Amino acid sequence: MAEKMKKISNHVINCNAGPARVPYDVLRKAQEELIYYENTGISVMEMSHRSPEFDNIIRTAEKLLREIMTIPDNYRVLFVHGGGTAQFASIPLNLCPEYKGCKVNYAITGTWSEKAAKEAEKYCHVCRVTPKLDKFTSIPDVDTWKIDPDGKYLFYTDNETIAGVEYQYQVKPFSDTMPVAIDMTSNFLSRPIDVSNYGVIIAGTQKNAGIAGLAIVIVRDDLLGKPMSICPTILDYTILNKMNSLYNTPPCYPIYMTRIYLQWIKDQGGLEVMGDRSDQRARLIYDTVDQSNGFYYNGVNPNCRSRMNAVFRIGGQKGDEQLEKQFIQECKERKIIGVKGHRLVGGIRVSMFNAMPVEDAKFISDFMIEFMELNRK
């Protein structure tokens, strides 16, 4: 057993919750052409955003995304500065024409959806459609949501990284006039979805599709053209769409990284394969938790456990902080990093995005079993 416990990964197993692991092949390609991009003699970092070379990069990124996600023609794809937090303002500023004159619906299932709602309150009357929860361990049934029928849209966060809660279905639009706006920052491109279910999809790219500093917006074209008058240009979908995401200098290098990452996803087999792998990774960790007789504890309702962020305590429901500290330390010794839980909930969090091979989740689950066998009281 002592021998077995010394097993060290042959590479760092990066479980950071975001910015997160990037596939080695993607990093390798970026490194190879960092100084000289193709036959240009310059770096992508030094290129004009209006050059034919950069145009090819951003248009290829869009083309790949449309192909991978099967995005219908009546949806626009925008590459924008910032991440989810910027989009929390963008959504109300673009979907509500009148300052403080519109109602909007928010389903609160964790820290991120609550942050989104708070930001929207600067501009709209926010209706929180879900009951106030003490802990974010389940998703209240959609049938019980108190949706204001006059709301301009219905917003929800597909995956909550802190509590580890994820919708395992697509919430349908309440009516023809109330589109669904969804934050997919933390589970973007991790399984096939029906884009046409949504009015707006937002996603920072730093978890499943690239690096920090870029967000992707997929918006149905009939929702454009009516921004609030106070919407800053940088957040204005209508202007960004009109200028093909090149109104101002975009975050060029993050766009380039996403372009390579998207090619990698396509080459791996697309969203079916990403979905299969995420299921396998999640099963490895949650099965270990469930078969631990309470040594590992995850309080999330199994019907909404996150495939991206497995959050658990060690040594029982409340967690044994000493044991958790030891676990994190022993992970580190085995080159498993980034497993410390978010400060709001404590414990352990294993984040497993597109770039993590299933074998690495297996390595972690094997270690969890060994750790349990040695430390169970």
Add this chain to the structure above:
Amino acid sequence: MAEKMKKISNHVINCNAGPARVPYDVLRKAQEELIYYENTGISVMEMSHRSPEFDNIIRTAEKLLREIMTIPDNYRVLFVHGGGTAQFASIPLNLCPEYKGCKVNYAITGTWSEKAAKEAEKYCHVCRVTPKLDKFTSIPDVDTWKIDPDGKYLFYTDNETIAGVEYQYQVKPFSDTMPVAIDMTSNFLSRPIDVSNYGVIIAGTQKNAGIAGLAIVIVRDDLLGKPMSICPTILDYTILNKMNSLYNTPPCYPIYMTRIYLQWIKDQGGLEVMGDRSDQRARLIYDTVDQSNGFYYNGVNPNCRSRMNAVFRIGGQKGDEQLEKQFIQECKERKIIGVKGHRLVGGIRVSMFNAMPVEDAKFISDFMIEFMELNRK
């Protein structure tokens, strides 16, 4: 002469107006440690923004900037998403507490300052202090500016990249209660300045200090704490300052690139050296223009010619488009790229930021002389 005309640069001379050339040594370092940063076993792109390693990167960037610019202690340094365009909204949203309740002063000396004023009009009453100009070829004397004494601030753009106009002095604050807000996006870190002259300095990093997707804000601390209620969190200096630029995931890789770039500036000798080089580069080009007997034409008042962007026509004041096309083509053959003038003004634009060695400006000026000798009618 034909022999001389065939002289080809041994590398691409990148005159892009932004994103722009990055020093080779900076790119080389980024390439070397792209996959594995120091002894972490992961890339900077994969690091948590809350990790000690990234904290060291962003704090070192700040420390270097404070040292290079001699930033007084009562100024805060923020690393923010977006670029100048985002900051055009941020400035009024942070310096004016009341929506549509404040007056602000803008000096209009080109396309960028006009864009900044237009954005501010969403939130404030904008007073354009300069007379309406037909062409942006001079900077109206500050004594003639019609500044509204109740204005919350006085804004100007230090360098206008399209017309090639640059202030060669620092505009002093109008009064103790009206700070100067300055956009230094296109001449940031290109010469020593007295930071204490300004209330707010904004600069996108993609020209003189890094790559696209990041802006730096230097703000006097007494100006914090009074944002407009409608200010999106992502643009809120007070929140960003409170969280040391880590309220949300920042553009980590662009921050890392700026950190290396700043080290390069320091190693080269700091802003005195950057200033000397920019003067030398500019002199090489403008002297060639001035000694061309009208073959090259730059209409900007010599007291405000941009050191960063030399804008000129070929074949007389109105420009001979055929000759300009030929010039651009022959530049390309000599590996001089990015010299086509902005579509709003036409002609030629030679952009020369921190990363361009003086020898490259000499190479361009030599070519300009040879081109003139062969093509003068």
